[in-house]
Amino acid sequence: MQEDTAEPNIKADVPAADVPVANALTSSGRFELLVHAITDYAIYLLDLDGSIVSWNTGAERFKGYSAEEIIGKHFSCLYTQEERAAGIPEHALATVATQGRYETEGLRVRKDGSRFWASIVIDPVVDESGTLIGYAKVTRDITDKKAAEQALFESEQRFRLLVQGVRDYAIYMLDPKGRITDWNSGAVAITGYTAGEIVGRHFSCFYTQEDRDRGEPERGLAIALQRHTFQHEGWRIRKNGTRFWANVVIDPIYNEANRLIGFAKITRDITERKRAQDEVDRQRDILSHAQKLEAIGRITGGVAHDFNNLLTIIRSAADLLGMNNLAAEKRARYVEIIAETAERAALMTKQLLAFAREQPLHPEVFSIASCIQALTHVIEMTVGAKIQVNIDLPTDLKDVHADAGQFEAAFLNLVINSRDAMPAGGTLQISACYSDRLPSLHEHADTGDIFGHFIAVTIKDTGCGIEPSAIDQIFEPFFTTKELNKGTGLGLSQVYGFAKQSGGEVVVESQVGEGTAFTLYLPCAQEQPSADSVESSSEESRHVRSRNLLLVEDNEMVGGFTQSALSDVGHNVSWALNAEAALEMLDAGQEFDLVLSDVVMPGMSSIELAQEIQRRWPDLRVVLSSGYSPALAQKGGHGFELLQKPYTLDQLLAVIQ
Structure with a gap:
């Protein structure tokens, strides 16, 4: 870096370095005042032999000599011993005499022996006839500037050493068109190219042919310019043609004038990490498949067990109906048994389909409050006298849009579940309220709460509660914590499937020994229900x-x-x-x-x-x-x-x- 080292243009009006010359120099009062007023530059005159004949305030300030101490001495006293031995002072004057100017930077010596870094310019002084009569010398102390330059140089060297020392990352520069201009040792280690082989080539040579055909390299630069960065993972090609999975970051680089001068590109080989992740995913798929097979086995076993029981009843009743001597009232009774058993089988099928969310629903607009109130007698008869039923439903509760029959089945399943949890009696609390969000459970877990309009129906009991280890399984078909033959394990799965298929949710909170609360969320209706249809008998x-x-x-x-x-x-x-x-x-x-x-x-x-x-x-x-x-x-x-x-x-x- 160069600083302004311009000096006063001293020409033929400056006398030579004898007494008449000195008198001539001092006779120019205004010029002398100007020169002495300059304190940032040492400005002084030399005679033809190099002796100092004038000395300004700036020279006195940063060289330490007063005019009386220095005038008359040879200017080489300001040089280092090494430069005097090398003949540098004489070379400088000879250069001025032959070439008309001498300019350099170098170390100089102060009066106290300390050294400083100086910028030096020496010009010839000629008289009116063009005869050389001396030299004008302008010196500036640039120690601070050189220190800053040295610090910057050392910093750049350290940074270059740092970049070159990184071997896990390929760190290199691109010009605005994507050609490689710089290459670190990490890039050599990862891609196999040396700097001499790759600098000047377009960075798209690392991409697969498929990515190049799709324009992926150009797309990466365009996104980096648009979004100020580009991050991506994909396959890249080494010099030997093998592929590796790379994590890539591209950032645009601008100069002080905010003009694009290129891109910084960082690439990391994460092939091993990808292989490890792929193996984890493969093992997860294997585990998931095994779990699915286990669930299918449990479902199949449960269906076979329950349907065999139902088929046994139907087959036995059919055999009895085939008896010729069967009384009419018994024949009617067996027909009724077959019909009832078929209804139970149909209900089991509906519950399975509801859990699978493949049950065709018939949504309608209805009032949950009215529906629950209509079921009050059924609830009380179902839970028995030992359980106190408290129903708290707001009068202004909004209507919902769902399958009313499926809701009743789901609601009663939850009531029965609470009853079975309180064999010695307790309290069943039924309440409902408006909610503006759906809890972020199950498949919604990654997206946060779902906002909207919902009615939340809560069935809370004071029963035995559910073990924490069983909470995640209670909605699975045929999973039950009840004793053998005390439940099919399909009730809660029907509730779960109905809630999901209706666009709602079901959540459970439970503490062992204190009770359980199930909350069923259903979407609010957007319109009022139409007139009830009248079914024929x-x-x-x-x-x-x-x-x-x-x-x-x-x-x-x-x-x-x-x-x-x-x-x-x-x-x-x-x-x-x-x-x-x-x-x-x-x-x-x-x-x-x-x-x-x-x-x-x-x-x-x-x-x-x-x-x-x-x-x-x-x-x-x-x-x-x-x-x-x-x-x-x-x-x-x-x-x-x-x-x-x-x-x-x-x-x-x-x-x-």
Whole structure:
């Protein structure tokens, strides 16, 4: 770094270095005042031999000599012993005489022997005829500047040594176009390229061909300029062609004028870390798969156990009905037992589907307060006299939008769970309130609370509580803390599935020995409920005029039974085993009042069939029937009527009517 070392332009009006010259110099009063006023520069004159003939205030200030002490001495006394031995003073004057100027920086000596770093300029002094009569010498103390420069140089050297010493990171510079301008030892170790091999090449040479084709290198620089940084992980290529997984950071670099001068790029080889993470993920997948298999085994075992019990009852009752000498009242009783057992089996299926969130729901707007109040007698009969029931429901509680029947089932499941937790009696507290957020549980755990409008129904008991180790499993199907044959383990799973599928949540708080509180969250309704529909009675639904029905069912047992049952009550039923056969019947010109189709079928689905019928025969009514269908559960039947299996004959006839 250079500082201004300009000096006064002293020319021919300065006399030579004898007495007449000195007298001539001192005769210029104004010039002498100017020179002596300058304190930051040592400005003095030398005669042809190099002896000092004038001395200003600046020279006296930072060299320590007064004018009386120094005038007449040779200027070489201000040089170091080493420079005098090397003939530097004489060389300086000779350079001025031959080249017209001498400029340098070097160490000089003060009166006290201390050294300082000086900037020196020597110019020739000539008279009016152009004859050299002496030398004008301007010196400035630049010790502080040189110290700063040295400190900066040492700092840059230390930083360069630091960067070069880092071997775990490739740290290098790019120009504005992405060409490599600098290269550290870490970059050599990671990529295999030496500085001589890589400097000047575009940094995209480290990218895979696929990334280059997608423009990833240019995209990285563009994002770095836009966002002031770019961070990414991906595959990079070494000199030998092998790939490594890299963590990359690119930052733009600007100069003092805020002009882009390039990019700083830091790359780290994290291949081993990625391999370790991939192995962790693989082990987690294996564990998850094992847990799923365990859960499937538990569910399968539970279903088999409970359904075998139900099938035993149905089969035994059917065998008894086959006895010729069975009394009419007993025959009626066994028919009732079969119906009740079938209802229990249907309820178990619904609970499983509710947990899987594949249960087709029929949401409606209803009042939770009114629903619970209507169940008060059922609650009291269910829990028994030893348990005190307290119901606290605000009168201004908002309506909810959910499946009312599923809510009642979920609510009663929670009540029964609380009853079983208080065998010796206790208190059951039922309350509800408005909430503007959904707790961040389960799959919402990473996103925080979900805000909205919800009604929170809390069922709190003073029972035995739940062990902390069991809290995370209580909503799993067939998991139960009750004694053998005291519960199916499906009640809480139904509550969980219903809450999730309804857009709500269920949370539990429990302390062993103090009790448990379940809170069921359901979304508030956005509109008021419509007028209640009036259902026909069972007897009325069975006495209807005959209809022409097209039954589409691939299960021969179900299809044959349904066709027979509907024919027995007076309907004309045509049966097709699949959607393609049904379309052939319709294309043949057969007229039908209603198409009743199972949802799950091979080939064309019932939804596609219904859509085709709607397009070609828009006046023909279509009813879809299923006990399980993800498509219907997620999209609500695609706008078609839905009859849920298992259904009773009365329900089927009511739909037909």
